[in-house]
Amino acid sequence: MSAQGxxxxxxxxxxxxxxxxxxxRVAGLPASPALIWRDGAVTYAELGAMVRDAQVALLxxxxxxxxxxxxxxRKSPRAIAFILACLATRRPLVLPPVDLGxxxxxxxxxxxxxxxxxxxxxxxxxxxxxxxxATPPREQRTASAAPPAAALMLTTxxxxxxSKIVPITREAIDRFASWAGPHFGIGxxxxxxxxxxxxxxxxxxxxxxxxxxxxxxxxxDQNEATHASGLxxxxxxxxxxxVQAVPLFYRLVIEAARERPCRVRSVEHLIVTGETMRPxxxxxxxxxxxxxxxxxVYGCTETNDxxxxxxxxxxxxxxxxxxxxxxxxxxxxxxxxxxxxxVTGEGIGxxxxxxxxxxxxxxxxxxxxxxxxxxxxxxxPERAFFRSGDLIRRHPDGALTVxxxxxxxxxxxxxxxxxxxxxxxxxxxxxxxxxAVLAVGDGASGTQLHAVVHRRADALLSxxxxxxxxxAWLPLAAIPSRMSVVDLSLPxxxxxxxxxxxxxxxxxIRPSRPSRPLTVLTPATAR
Amino acid sequence: xxxxxxxxxxxxxxYLSGEGIDDLDPDYDLIATxxxxxxxxxxxxxxxQEEFEIPVEMVGPxxxxxxxxxxRFIDEAAPSASMVRGAER
Numbered sequence: 001m002s003a004q005g006x007x008x009x010x011x012x013x014x015x016x017x018x019x020x021x022x023x024x025r026v027a028g029l030p031a032s033p034a035l036i037w038r039d040g041a042v043t044y045a046e047l048g049a050m051v052r053d054a055q056v057a058l059l060x061x062x063x064x065x066x067x068x069x070x071x072x073x074r075k076s077p078r079a080i081a082f083i084l085a086c087l088a089t090r091r092p093l094v095l096p097p098v099d100l101g102x103x104x105x106x107x108x109x110x111x112x113x114x115x116x117x118x119x120x121x122x123x124x125x126x127x128x129x130x131x132x133x134a135t136p137p138r139e140q141r142t143a144s145a146a147p148p149a150a151a152l153m154l155t156t157x158x159x160x161x162x163s164k165i166v167p168i169t170r171e172a173i174d175r176f177a178s179w180a181g182p183h184f185g186i187g188x189x190x191x192x193x194x195x196x197x198x199x200x201x202x203x204x205x206x207x208x209x210x211x212x213x214x215x216x217x218x219x220x221d222q223n224e225a226t227h228a229s230g231l232x233x234x235x236x237x238x239x240x241x242x243v244q245a246v247p248l249f250y251r252l253v254i255e256a257a258r259e260r261p262c263r264v265r266s267v268e269h270l271i272v273t274g275e276t277m278r279p280x281x282x283x284x285x286x287x288x289x290x291x292x293x294x295x296x297v298y299g300c301t302e303t304n305d306x307x308x309x310x311x312x313x314x315x316x317x318x319x320x321x322x323x324x325x326x327x328x329x330x331x332x333x334x335x336x337x338x339x340x341x342x343v344t345g346e347g348i349g350x351x352x353x354x355x356x357x358x359x360x361x362x363x364x365x366x367x368x369x370x371x372x373x374x375x376x377x378x379x380x381p382e383r384a385f386f387r388s389g390d391l392i393r394r395h396p397d398g399a400l401t402v403x404x405x406x407x408x409x410x411x412x413x414x415x416x417x418x419x420x421x422x423x424x425x426x427x428x429x430x431x432x433x434x435x436a437v438l439a440v441g442d443g444a445s446g447t448q449l450h451a452v453v454h455r456r457a458d459a460l461l462s463x464x465x466x467x468x469x470x471x472a473w474l475p476l477a478a479i480p481s482r483m484s485v486v487d488l489s490l491p492x493x494x495x496x497x498x499x500x501x502x503x504x505x506x507x508x509i510r511p512s513r514p515s516r517p518l519t520v521l522t523p524a525t526a527r
Numbered sequence: 528x529x530x531x532x533x534x535x536x537x538x539x540x541x542y543l544s545g546e547g548i549d550d551l552d553p554d555y556d557l558i559a560t561x562x563x564x565x566x567x568x569x570x571x572x573x574x575x576q577e578e579f580e581i582p583v584e585m586v587g588p589x590x591x592x593x594x595x596x597x598x599r600f601i602d603e604a605a606p607s608a609s610m611v612r613g614a615e616r
Contacts, residue, residue, distance in 0.1 A: 225565070226565035226568050226569070228569060248565065248566075251566070252565065252566075252569065255569060413564070413565075462546060462547070462550045463543065463545065463546050464543070464546055464550050464551060464552075464555060464560075467560035467561065467562065468556075468560055470560070470561075471556075471559050471560045471561065476559075476561050476564070477561075479560060479561030480561075481542075481561065481564070482544065482545075483545075484545060485545075
């Protein structure tokens with residue numbers, strides 16, 4: 001990154017669109033496996049036929065142009081074919097997280113304006129629910145010069161039901177796939193692992209880029225994504241050459257390899273993304289995948305990948321942390337100090353980044369203020385920079401490392417979570433007086449959330465009940481791993497703010513009163 | 528201690544410190560409420576192997592959604608485990 005932000009040439013476009021590219025693979029590699037799923041394979045010819053079936057089903061829904069549909073489905077070849085059918089017919093597709101609580105899921109779908117919720121099961125056909133509220137995305141309703149239509153609408157891993165909807169255009173996907181395929185050695189018949197669920201932005205690489213380049217995508221069944229020895233077997237059975245995953249996945253693999261030592265020599269490129277991985281974990285990975293180039297990829301849903309670099313273990317040992325790498329071709333980036341000036345040399349600033357793959361802005365334009373900002377210094381005022389919220393340190397030698405967040409956000413299992421938002425959800429429970437959610441570092445499993453909850457005087461509230469409440473409103477990662485219910489007021493500072501340091505002490509206290517009324521044991525319950 | 532109590536105690540000790548044994552319903556959804564996450568699942572499966580001598584290959588991604596489901600799994604897996612050991616002798 002230079003003093004004024006990095007300016008590099010735009011990436012060459014290797015193909016006009018991934019839809020056309022995948023069509024070309026269907027024609028050119030008909031018998032080659034496109035998807036490896038459970039014990040079988042779906043060839044490109046078969047995938048092409050499934051996409052055509054899905055297009056017919058989609059037409060049958062009779063949705064007006066521009067109105068999105070939502071897909072709520074676990075990963076399967078049929079779900080992938082449905083997404084491709086939407087891309088091919090320019091039908092905006094909302095992909096909410098499958099594990100979102102029901103209430104939060106309904107809220108996301110309502111805000112997206114989707115008129116139909118589609119589910120794909122194991123069998124043929126689609127399960128379709130009408131939502132009764134079909135509207136084109138707001139940006140298309142209000143803007144006179146309509147921005148490029150969204151192809152996919154992903155959601156940020158917001159920790160409440162108010163996760164933001166991030167539209168991604170087809171052009172952005174095309175540009176990304178053009179760059180990423182050759183960069184990570186993805187070509188015809190390359191076995192590429194896909195571990196992430198289909199609503200994750202990671203799929204832009206390991207599913208959509210892979211298919212555009214004719215690779216064979218080895219799909220990890222979401223039901224088995226935590227079965228560590230099964231993951232290792234999958235890598236070995238299919239001679240996987242490219243793996244992209246978050247540190248949690250790699251910790252599972254390391255754990256499995258500890259019980260059953262092995263080397264996975266087929267892997268050529270191993271990509272760590274989502275959060276930084278500790279040096280010890282990287283050392284273990286380089287032993288298991290002893291022929292792989294390790295890459296660190298930095299990015300987020302709003303911009304897709306923005307920085308990448310090969311991981312040099314000697315350097316990581318020396319620094320104790322993995323640098324984020326260098327900006328991708330076409331990426332503009334700058335470090336901005338709190339006073340708004342650009343940090344030109346050594347120092348810390350918030351990373352502002354603009355990528356050729358980024359969203360035109362959140363679906364709800366009201367959310368863009370303060371997050372997407374025009375560049376004032378350069379000669380391209382139309383270029384929107386995304387304020388990442390990450391504080392980045394530039395070292396004397398120019399290397400960039402993540403220092404922390406500028407707001408109160410933490411990453412739990414690769415998912416961005418704002419503990420304040422989790423507190424807000426807890427406080428909505430009628431038996432809760434006040435709640436504090438603390439981020440606690442833990443060597444084995446990364447950051448964990450601990451909640452300390454002060455319950456109403458006459459309430460018999462337990463942590464288990466609160467978990468049920470959270471599950472309805474929060475994604476899994478945002479549910480605190482520990483709930484301490486207390487009958488005391490939470491400590492406050494002199495200005496009345498929660499005193500989080502002293503809340504940590506309270507987390508150890510047990511309630512003085514049982515969570516259930518004591519009952520007289522009858523023979524039936526006293527068994 | 529019967530299987531259900533053993534499993535309940537393990538779940539409480541390992542994942543739900545501070546909760547009372549009477550509060551944990553055998554059908555409480557441990558997965559949807561984040562009590563057992565993926566690392567927790569690893570821990571649970573290795574405990575099942577040790578505590579109930581269930582062979583590694585049988586402890587796949589079974590249904591561990593609730594205390595009742597875990598108990599059902601143990602009931603189904605454990606007898607065949609003892610048969611395997613018997614056949615080896």
